[in-house]
Amino acid sequence: MQVKEFKPLIVAFCCNWCSYAGADLAGNNRLNYPAEVKIIRVPCSCRVNPMFILRAFQRGADGVILCGCHPGDCHYTSGNYYTRRRMAMLFSMLDFLGIERERTRVEWVSAAEGAKFSAVMTDFAATVKALGENKRLEDLRCKK
């Protein structure tokens, strides 16, 4: 029997002004990163409700990464500061739940950092792949 290679499912939330543009730049420069990363565009990283991240885990995502502008560069002046605090709270909750810390990540990627975007995604995908499938938070009832 052939064992199918594990391909993690990764959801990336990218803010419209920096990280999404950074992802576009990675594309323009043809900088590869794993196809397991699927990007959802949000206006600002502070639009990402921790609920969305839990929802992704519940639906079977193996990793969730949240990218925003660098602190101080937020298009909306202070949005990413809120993100930083909210995610700190979420991480401590995930710790409490026993979800591996490495499955969630916050990264600051500017619109000029295509190379960084690709590097971050490659690294994150490898980390999540090493962790294996997300079993703790996945709700099997959601799987048909």
Add this chain to the structure above:
Amino acid sequence: MNKSYLQEDLLRMSGVNPRKCMQCGKCSATCPAYDEMEYHPHQFVSMVKNGDIEPLMKSQSLYRCLTCFACVERCPRSVEPAKLVEAVRLAVIRQQGANRMTANDIPALLDEDTPQQLLVSAFRKYTK
């Protein structure tokens, strides 16, 4: 540049970050012992930053510093040169005290009247 062990030690002892220095020379301008010194406060900072510490340790400038802290008070970048001078002094003292006793010396010192604890603390004290 590789940080030498000595340099790291100095920075740790003093808590000074010489990279903050912008070489304005206000420390040297304010120093009352300036004319007595071979190396002046701002040179102390830059020499430690560059890892050029041996000449400082040999210099008499170390003992000309009055530790008046005028340089610490006036430094616009909070570099605190006086603390660095003090750290170099300490480094000199530590080196002077290096290994006056080796483990091989101990058996000869053992006798019934000397408490062993004394030898243990002497060993600690005189060994770097």
Add this chain to the structure above:
Amino acid sequence: MQRIGVFVCWCGSNIAGTVDVKAVAEALKAEPGVVFSTDYQYMCSQAGQDMIKESVREHKLTGIVICSCSPRMHEATFRKTAAAAGLNPYMVEIANIREQCSWVHKEMPIGTEKAIILGKAAVAKVNLNTPLTPGESPVTKRALVIGGGIAGIQTALDIADAGFPVDIVEKKPTIGGKMAQLDKTFPTLDCAACILTPKMVDVAQHEKIRIFSYSEVSEVKGFVGNFDVTIKKHARYVKEDVCTGCGACVEKCPMKKVPNEFNLGMDNRPAIYIPFAQAVPKVATIDPNACNMLKNGKCGLCARVCTAGAIDYKQQDEYIQEKYGAIVVATGFNPISMDKFDEFAYNQSKDVITSLEFERLTNAAGPTAGKLLRPSDGKHPHTIVFVQCVGSRCDSCAQKGKEYCSKICCMYTAKHAMLTRDKYPDTEVYVFYIDVRTPGKSFDEFYRRAVEEYDVHYIKGMVGKVTPQGDKLKVQASDLLSNKQLHIDADLVVLAAAIEPDKSARPLATMLTASMDTNDFFTEAHPKLRPVESPTAGVFLSGTCQGPKDIPETVSQAGAAASKVIGLLAKDKLKGNPCVAHSNEQMCNGCSSCERVCPYGAITYEDKEFRMPDRTTAIRRVAAVNPAVCQGCGACTVACPSGAMDLRGFMNEQIMAEVDAICK
């Protein structure tokens, strides 16, 4: 149920090279709501767009998904296409299968699989899209400029010349600001008054400009295009429209010992005063803290000598309400206080002065009529020491000065040194510097002239302390290049004090909900691309309130701010971004969490009447978002504990649907 059309673009071989576009179109056909799916070589081309329009009509589509390049590239294009086909433009979603798929993945099966998933996410989102219409708000065609220095003056003139009325609010009795106090300006050495005062006159005579001098902004409400501002006009006890500025009262006032702030306290003025000869408005002002008549009712001399009858001891502060479409902040700067720098003996000796004081000392209209004389004994100084970077470039831990470089000091010190040597060649001039920073047109040449032609002694090093001794100032300094400690007996020491934003800026920023940095400089909307706009819509920045600047930079920024204001005021209606937050009043519990996180002050609370289940009515406090102010960041949506706040175009449901589609 939506009727969605999916259009997969080949982008030549850009997408079709690594993504099997036919398979993508086929796979998406099965998604809920999709009634039509196709692919085409160049969707953004005229033919492609025509095809989209045709399909909308033919299949009665209510939503469109375009699998193509980044929405940052062609979202606007396809929204226009949808609008042309009679669809709401916000019913279009784009799946980015070029930048984020075909260009970064090399293998066809992988690219195709990912493109399908991205397409599914977009379909899931469109299923929940609702038509959005941008809100419209009218624009009051009048601008407010806060601050009447060169920045405010230039901005006001530029806006007024374009035909829009402008009001200037200045807290001092006259406009002119810091530039009016200067003697000459670097690097051309024009006389500041000669170039500034004609502009001040232009302002006074411009039919579109009103000046509220001796006034402050006390309240700001509203939003871009519709600001409601209350201006507090301090009582100056002189009727502005009656006073002719003849100055008879100023001459006769018996209370002549009030420190003159225009000359930085280096001489005295009467209790009733006109700051300087070219003041605009040229109207006297009574200082209520010095005037005997106002303090204890004894005197009244000025009223007797005033032939125009302009004096009014009973005048009260006046509040003026006005509507504005745009607000320009031009609050300017001040030199920092020297109190924390004891080593320079500023408070011990009158002969240690700041550069601005030096400026007054050399100004022909200054306390010494332009003769360089020591403030202590009126003698000519023969040795002058200039100290640079006093309070600039300090470490934050030192708690004494500012972390930034004040930018203008190197140049004005070179100017002072050069002018001194030019006028008084018998004077020795020393300049102690850490670095000489002269980036600017003709700046370095200017500095080199000071050194080479005028023989100013530039010494790399810092002054450590200044000790007054007899009539001399003992200056102890280091000369780093020759490795010496210097001792100079100086007659005058001039400190290049750091500059800081005016103290009125912080409360003003709070009123305007404009953001500031830790140094109280206003933050610009984008440090490179939007340098004269505040992140708060309708608020613009001019001059040093945004960061240290010299006069040419200030004037160019002032012009830039004016052009932005003109662009705004030229519109009759403002179209907003429809992707804004809105609150569900039924769910809102009025907790104010959203109000606190909103960076724009877009959320207010109102008491509303609600029908309760038992048919009674109750009044509840609920959040209301002003769509003209909201920029759509979504910070409030996450802060809302009851889930009442949502963001149009990026609704919780929509993002969750995308997550689900990706994870399926």
